[in-house]
Amino acid sequence: MPFKANADRRGGQPRYPALAITTALTLRAVFRLALRQTEGRIGSIPALLGLDLAVPDHSTRSRRAETLEMPRSHSGSRPVHLLVDSTGLQLCGPGEWLVEKHGSRTRRSWRKLHIGVDADTGRIVAAGLAAQDVDDASQVGPLLDQVADPIASFTADGAYDQDSVYGEVAARHPDAAVVLPPRSSAVPSATAETAPTQRDQHLQTIAERGRRGWQKAVGYNRRALVEADIARFKRVMGGGLRSRTDGRRATEVAIAVSALNRMIGLGRPEYVRLA
DSSP: OOEESSTTSTTOOEEOOHHHHHHHHHHHHHHTOOHHHHHHHHHHHHHHHTOOOOOOOHHHHHHHHTTOOOOOOOOOSSOEEEEEEEEEEEEOOOOHHHHHHHOOOOOOOEEEEEEEEETTTOOEEEEEEEETTSOGGGGHHHHHHTOOSOEEEEEOOGGGOSHHHHHHHHHHOTTOEEEOOOOTTOOOOTTTTTSOOHHHHHHHHHHHHHHHHHHHHHTGGGGHHHHHHHHHHHHHHOSEEOOSSHHHHHHHHHHHHHHHHHHHHHOOOOOOOOO
C-alpha cells in the first residue's frame, strides 16, 4: 500500500513499499511485459476489486529496481546438496526495425547467469550475474556466500575443476564433498600417496572403475537437475535480460528466481524408483 509523503506540501509524491515494487516486477517477469504494459496490468487489478489505490508508474519501478533488496529464505534444518552451473542470457538492444530504419549495426552482448540448486527440493538457492568473459570458477565464492544452510556436497561440471573451487568450498564448509570431474589430462597431486585430496580420490576411482563407474559412485548424475532448472528458467522467464543497468539486471534475475521457487512450492512431482 502506498502512502503519501509530504502530504501537507505541494508536489508531494506517493512512496511505495518494497512489496509493491516487487509485486509489480514479478508480474512483469512472469508475463514478460514491458514496463508500461505492466503499469496497465497492475492498475487494472485494484479497479476489478473496486479499490481506489495508486500504483507505481513505470519510471518509479525502473528507478526502484536499481536498489531493490530481495529477502533470502532458507530452511536452516538440513544440509544442502548444492548443484552449480551457468548459462548465457542475452541483453536487450535495438531491434531489427531500428537497424533497418537507421542503417546501424548492433552487436548483441550477453551475461552469464550462475545458479546453485538444492538437489533435494529443486529450489534455486543462489544466483548471480557476471560478464561473459568471467571464469565460472571465480563465481563459486559469491554463490556459496548466498547459502545460509550447511552444504553437504558441491557438484558442478568440469569447467569448475580448479584448486580454487576446492579451496572456496573447504574454507566455508570443511566437511562438504566436492564432486567435480577431473580433466582427461589430470594427474595426482604430489601428496597423493600420503595425504590424498578429494581430487586425488576422484582420479583413483576413475582409474579403477572408469568415468561411468565414478559418476555412479559419487552421484554425479544428479547434476542433470541443475540443467533442468536452467531450461525451466529460460522456458518460463525467457533467455534474455530486459533491464539496461547491472543493478536492475541483478534485481530482474532475483525476481525471476523468486517466482520460479514459488511455482515449485505450489507443487512438485515426487519420483520413486521401482526397480
